[in-house]
Amino acid sequence: MEVSRWVFAKAFVITILLLLIIYSVNVFLNSKREIAVSADMDEAVETMEEMQALTQLMNMFGENATCMTLKSQLRVLDKQTWKLGDKIESYRQLSQEYMSDPYYLQQKRKFNRQEVLYLSLLEQIRDKCDLNQSIILYFYRNGRICTQCDQQSFVLTHINQKMDEEVAVFSFDSDLDLPSVNVLTSNYNITEYPSMVIEGETYPGLRDSPEVERILCEKTPYLSICKSKP
């Protein structure tokens, strides 16, 4: 051989170093992801607390004084929640298997609790502030157990993007076994997954987009998409 045998060992060490550099960049980005999720969570919690305070004030000073502010805060919270949910899910997929997955599960639990709070606030505001917004509760489980949950999530994402502020979709992960989510599942008699609750009525099984729109129009005919339908 015309080169030193050490060249094999040198190449091995350099390749290990390159792999370590890539792994370190990924670890660094993961810590940044956790910081970003925590910051978004704090922002959403802050908006939620603001809305809770406004709801208390509504009881003291009446709807006229607070509804406008509540509606605008609601829009902010809706966007924040949507962004946060997407971030937790996409970052968790990147980190799964080889990174600190427990962090994202913890954030997901926190996120689901915030959604329960958001839902109860929205129910109160909707009645008192005459808000034309439809509510969909979506109950799902892990994709390995619930084979159609990914498809239902896609349909609801599509509906949410299409109808924007006119519909509020709340997704609850039943695998997290949160007491508050369990109350919702037993109250709405959720026995199979995926399941949806549209305006208080339970719809088990996968529903496609035209069917969800049909149910929405049946329940809340004031939605803009219903006006174009015969």
Next chain:
Amino acid sequence: MDIVYTLLTLTVWFLSTYFVVLVLLVVFEKRKDMRQNRNTSKTPFVSIVMPAYNEESSILPALKSLCDIDYPKDKYEVIVVNDGSNDRTCDIIGHFISSQKTTTFVYINRKENKGKAHSLNEGIDAAQGEFVGTMDSDSQVKPDILRKTVGLFADSKVGAVTVRVHVQDPKNLLERIVDLEYVVGLSLSNRILSYLDCMHVTPGPFSIYRMTMMKEIGGFDVRNITEDMEIAFRIHKARYRIVNTLSTGVYTKVPSTFGALYKQRKRWYTGSLDTLMQHPDVLFNRRLGAFGLFFLPINYATITLGLVLGLYSFWMLLSTVLKNIQYLILTNFEILPFTFPDIDILKLSLFHFLMVGSIISVLSLTKASMSAVQRRLRENVLALAGFVLFFIPYQIFWLSSFYSVFTGKKVKWR
């Protein structure tokens, strides 16, 4: 991503990157020596064997290039073996040889087609040289081919010398991509493997062998369809070295269509697997040094795991496409106005970094290869892009070859 896919990706990445790093380290260590040649004043007698089968369109330039070799005319002979051609090859050879006065030609005209390895052996049996060169009849050697190779046999352990393989006049994009592939795979890589004593092939377009060694190992294996690779394994087993020089070379034609490339590669890769199955004792063989302990295990592991990874990725891509079709059905094919997704650098995953790392590896290897043969990468940007994407057809070629080997399907030369 599931854990199996992640581990598979990391393993393939590690093995392929390790090879690139090794090549670059050797390039750095041998940067002054890379294009040096060991000229010698000695002019031993050399025989060049050229088998031909239905080569009427390309044999004439091949014969002419042999006459133009800058070497004493009484010190080399050309043995042309017509392997039962049924076109005008026989007539062309006959006319050409009869018009030649200076170069010594021996013509073996066989009516029956017996295959390339058989023809080479027949030519070697008739050869008088101390060294015997073998050449494809669609190739053209450089005039200094003998002067720059015979000197390398000064080391008695050198059994074969290989040269740079140039692509002859690449025109279309495919030929230019293959040209780049030859620069990387049959120029720099072979030079580096030569330094590491890991040459696994003595390329068919032109290689030259020590005659005593050739007799010792019994010539080419007539059952193997990649006889130039199989013989390299036996050269290693006989404890001879195969060395490479970039200071001279041979021009050869490459497939100009994808179908022709598929046929060629299927033969190469099937032959490569057959050769390994024929010589399983080479793997992890300490006697064979780096060739048995390092090169062959890493090479075949990267190929096999790379193929599994490719199939796995294809399956994942296919299931994603099917899933998206299903989603479109569920939303009644309603396409919402397109909105640009937020650019979020934090969505970059380990796989993105590994992919960037692999692209940098390929580019570095290509750059080093182009520098080694004094060519400029900038002139081949389009071919370079195609070369980077060429891992997809490679997977198809390898898959088809694995299938042929495991189902026992015979792959023919043509």
